[in-house]
Amino acid sequence: MTRSQPHPILPSNQDRSRFVSEMFGRIASRYDLMNTVMTFGQDALWRRLAVAAAAPPTDGVALDVGSGTGKVAFDLARRMTSGRVIASDFSEAMLRQGQHSLESTPEAHRVQFVVGDALHLPCPNASMDCVTSAFTVRNLTSAVEGFREMARVTRPGGRVVCLEITRLDNPLQRKLFGIYFSGLVPLIGRLISGDDSAYRYLPASVDAFLNPYELAVQMREAGLAFITRRMLGMGTVTMLTGTKP
Numbered sequence: 001m002t003r004s005q006p007h008p009i010l011p012s013n014q015d016r017s018r019f020v021s022e023m024f025g026r027i028a029s030r031y032d033l034m035n036t037v038m039t040f041g042q043d044a045l046w047r048r049l050a051v052a053a054a055a056p057p058t059d060g061v062a063l064d065v066g067s068g069t070g071k072v073a074f075d076l077a078r079r080m081t082s083g084r085v086i087a088s089d090f091s092e093a094m095l096r097q098g099q100h101s102l103e104s105t106p107e108a109h110r111v112q113f114v115v116g117d118a119l120h121l122p123c124p125n126a127s128m129d130c131v132t133s134a135f136t137v138r139n140l141t142s143a144v145e146g147f148r149e150m151a152r153v154t155r156p157g158g159r160v161v162c163l164e165i166t167r168l169d170n171p172l173q174r175k176l177f178g179i180y181f182s183g184l185v186p187l188i189g190r191l192i193s194g195d196d197s198a199y200r201y202l203p204a205s206v207d208a209f210l211n212p213y214e215l216a217v218q219m220r221e222a223g224l225a226f227i228t229r230r231m232l233g234m235g236t237v238t239m240l241t242g243t244k245p
Helices: 013-038 042-054 071-079 092-102 143-153 171-193 196-207 212-221
Strands: 061-065 084-089 111-115 128-134 154-165 225-232 237-243
Touching: 013 042, 013 092, 013 171, 013 196, 042 071, 042 128, 042 154, 042 225, 042 237, 061 071, 061 143, 071 084, 071 092, 071 111, 071 128, 084 092, 092 111, 128 143, 143 154, 143 212, 154 212, 171 196, 212 225, 212 237
Parallel strands: 061 084, 061 128, 084 111, 128 154
Antiparallel strands: 154 237, 225 237
């Protein structure tokens, strides 16, 4: 199957928003546990690195796009001791899970959960000191349009940070990672979340996505500058940082 052919597991662009929202709604209660198991606990480190790269001011305003259960948003809030964080996601079920899980934390009152479309962010132009997204852009119908929205709401000089699983083009890496990602992860997903379809979608979406270089080009085309790239997870995860001119 070539990348130009539709993947049988993936929805069409017209159906993607509804499909993704329903899928994440089904696995919301076990999403965080599955991430920890699937990444061998590395997801927490990746989030901390993304927040550090975003360099939010302690008294500023930050936006986390595709926030899900709010893990990155709360890491931002912990760093921004006098600041405010908006956690935006298309899935109400994921946001409710995040609110429930984190409502007793000291930072809870400084995180606002907002239902929103990543391609039409519910924020004014140049209103955010920084913007983060973790494992969100791959689920959008257009990566460049997602980055354009993030750039639009970021103040000049502010940073946009994207964490994403990207396509491996090295044949050996691709084969070895595929054994785990396409073979074992759906089985683990069925055991933990009771829904293996979401974790069959995951490797399929990565296989149809961009490689690290292509994703950086999309960020540049969206108008961001000074783009840096850091590879994590033995080269399977890309962290991109761009600055709003």
